[in-house]
Amino acid sequence: MDTKDLAERIAAGERRALARGITLVESGRADHRVQAAEVLAALPRDRQSLRIGLSGTPGVGKSTFIEAFGMTLVQAGLRVAVLAVDPSSARSGGSILGDKTRMDRLSREPAAFIRPSPSQTHLGGVARRTREAVALCEGAGFDVVLIETVGVGQSETVVAQMSDLFLLLLAPAGGDELQGVKRGIMEMADMILINKADGDLKPAATRTCADYAGALRLLRKRPQDPDGFPKAMMVSAMTGEGLDAAWTDMQALMDWRKQAGFFAATRAAQARYWFEDDVRAGLLARLDRPTARAALGKLAAEVEAGTRSPSAAAQMFLTEHLDG
Structure with a gap:
């Protein structure tokens, strides 16, 4: 996909291009996420x-x-x-x-x-x-x-x-x-x-x-x-x-x-909120790996059996897999 061309057509007000851009940003595929970021970066900022x-x-x-x-x-x-x-x-x-x-x-x-x-x-x-x-x-x-x-x-x-x-x-x-x-x-x-x-x-x-x-x-x-x-x-x-x-x-x-200056301040605070939200989402995505899912299932079974507390199991999972 030519992301620069798509961004130009969105900026020109093409409805079909806008619909395609929204479909792109809503996709969960890794390659689509990269393309969506490129389209957003190429849009006019004024x-x-x-x-x-x-x-x-x-x-x-x-x-x-x-x-x-x-x-x-x-x-x-x-x-x-x-x-x-x-x-x-x-x-x-x-x-x-x-x-x-x-x-x-x-x-x-x-x-x-x-x-x-x-x-x-x-x-x-x-x-x-x-x-x-x-x-x-x-x-x-x-x-x-x-x-x-x-x-x-x-x-x-x-x-x-x-x-x-x-x-x-x-x-x-x-x-x-x-x-x-x-x-x-x-x-x-x-x-x-x-x-x-x-x-x-x-x-x-x-x-x-x-x-x-x-x-x-x-x-x-x-x-x-x-x-x-x-x-x-x-x-x-x-x-x-x-x-x-x-x-x-x-x-x-x-x-x-x-x-009064509140409009710009609110937009800036919102940008920070969504930055931190994306960081949290990225951290959760890093845990979505086969080894992590297997460990999660094992610890969940121990929690269900009562051999490990939920908080201790969660701490163990994050310690072992967040930095992996």
Whole structure:
């Protein structure tokens, strides 16, 4: 593969080249990992997209919201990329990857690009190589990259390490309004959007939004937030109500962070996080050798038999094989 040519075509905005590049970075083959690194290194470094991570409970309407919000951005003259992570089966390893069928209008827009990816059971709500896929979309010149996560709950915070804005999408009258006072994913959110604020659910959405707005005021103010943030807002992906206002507030927040220096500092901290994450992944990959697997099976059998404690067995395995 001519990685330089592929990088040039991605930089020129070729959709097929971008799709091929994402397939390359998602591959686990050793030769593909080398080629993926070459492609990423050859991309322009002077392009910056607004990276928006989106989390929420299953069934809250993430895909419907992304289509409606994406159409709002496209109509404003922006190019939008959507990276949708689908859950993988722990039993078969397969994923449905049906997000394009749920975003019918947006998938037909020339200024939009939608790529579903399997989570491959990776924890944190995102796929293992989602960060590199974001970099490819950024190199392709997209103005906004939307990262839709699996939606696994309060522990789904890894997406905040690859996004500039983290949105938490919630449904009205979900019975968990008081979850707003808990630590975890609430602390990571820059904006909480109460979806389905239309029809018979609008009064419930109003109450839910007020509950979360009150809960946010109880959280300690973060230095990267101006007055009024994080905030809770009502939106409707079905009618489009509230989407323009939410986008205006997102732009205002990002402008403030850029002027205050938090945008660059956050990007630098994220780069360090992913460097350390890649080092950890590389160390684990070094343990995936026939001798190491045999030793692991032997020690696991001893742990099951009760002749060796789990911590002692783990320490012995790492000592013998990490430096091998």
